[in-house]
Amino acid sequence: MAERVASSAVEKSMGCAELYLHIPFCMKKCGYCDFLSFSADADMRERYVRALIREIKDAGDAFYGTRIVTVFAGGGTPTVLDSGQIRRIFRAVQASFSLDADAEITVEVNPGTVDEEKLVTLRDAGVNRLSIGCQSLDDRLLLELGRIHDRDVFLRCFHAARRAGFRNISIDLMSGIPDQSYMDWVRTLREAAELGPEHISAYSLILEEGTPFWRKRDSLRLPDEDTERRMYEDTRRILSEYGYERYEISNYAKRDRRCRHNVGYWTGVPYAGLGLGASSYLGNVRFRNTDHMEAYLDWFEQTDRALPWPEAPVHCEREALSDADAMAEFVILGLRMEEGISEETFFSRFGKNIGEVYGEILEKHGREGLLEEKNGRIFLTERGFSLSNYVMCDFLPD
Ligand code: SF4
Secondary structure, three states, X not given: XXXXXXXXXXXXXXXXXXXXXXXXXXXXXOOOOOOOOEOOOHHHHHHHHHHHHHHHHHHHHHOOOOEEEEEEEEEOOHHHOOHHHHHHHHHHHHHHOEXXXXXXXXXXXXXXXXXXXXXXXXXXXXXXXXXXXXXXXXXXXXXXXXXOOOHHHHHHHHHHHHHOOOOOEEEEEEEOOOOOOHHHHHHHHHHHHHHOOOEEEXXXXXXXXXXXXXXXXHHOOOOOHHHHHHHHHHHHHHHHHOOOEEEEOOEEEOOOXXXXXXXXXXXXXXXXXXXXXXXXXXXXXXXEOOOOHHHHHHHHHOOOOOOOOOOOOOOOEEEEOOHHHHHHHHHHHHHOEOOOEEHHHHHHHHOOOHHHHHHHHHHHHHHOOOEEEEOOEEEEOHHHHHOHHHHHHOOOOO
């Protein structure tokens, strides 16, 4: 039964899809990070690259005939890999999948792990967008976060990326860092915008259970709630002065430079996630690869693997979404976007009017001035964006 669900999920995804590649390695764990990432020696990294390339080939067979519209390599830190390994991975992707001629191909970069030669390798491998994890331009705060780079290393990386020919660069920034004042945030924001990247992601720090920050949470001097809200609200105003438009809760882009890969996630484009712990979403079925490195490596190191992607034992979690789950996901992800959700699309996907399903919730947040309806679309108001977690919670299925 499980196999049948898996196969039909890939079949339903035919048309177009996105590809995500997970590289779980980092030089050192940042204090706030709960992503699936760790440091590993050269031997483990090489075994992983070989296994990932095998998964890429298996998935390529399953996706025969499907157009791949975006590729995103994240982690971890993909650029912990050496240039030869990066080249081999992207060669395998190009050979195994039908990539659109104008596919957006992004790699996450930690500034402490690249030099000009590696950036040129990425460019030559077909990568056309970089997402550089900067977080702050203040050395004191970078140290606090446990980042491996300082401000100068980031600036060198950004300029080297431009010299290597990248014309589509995103910078990740973080607000709400311990000991960060409102003015610290504004300074970082303005300095980053002055560099002129095409895209800026501005996230607030979240204390995730199990991280070093979580363990010392009582002693962290976090900005208070009012300061955090001011940081969020002023981010939009400040970035708009530099020509950035907010298009999602935490994402800002220059004209036509939205992250197509993430917009795909938020609007329900099917995606295949390859690599340790990676998730896929195909035809209302969600799969997740094992997060046990040895199990992942063992499976792909076997030469007589008989099961096609994604029916192998490494795709260990699979869940067919109920209608209620799928509708909630559509609304919660769609409301993240500035344009919100289309009532017509909701009806064509689920055969129901959105008011029939969520009438009371929509009315409640409409009354509170957090949601608005106009021209067949429902979207968060400016106040709704500040209180988005409160609004979204109400759409979660019981
Ligand atoms: S570089 Fe990114 S993935 Fe790696 S530990 Fe830091 S935050 Fe986590």
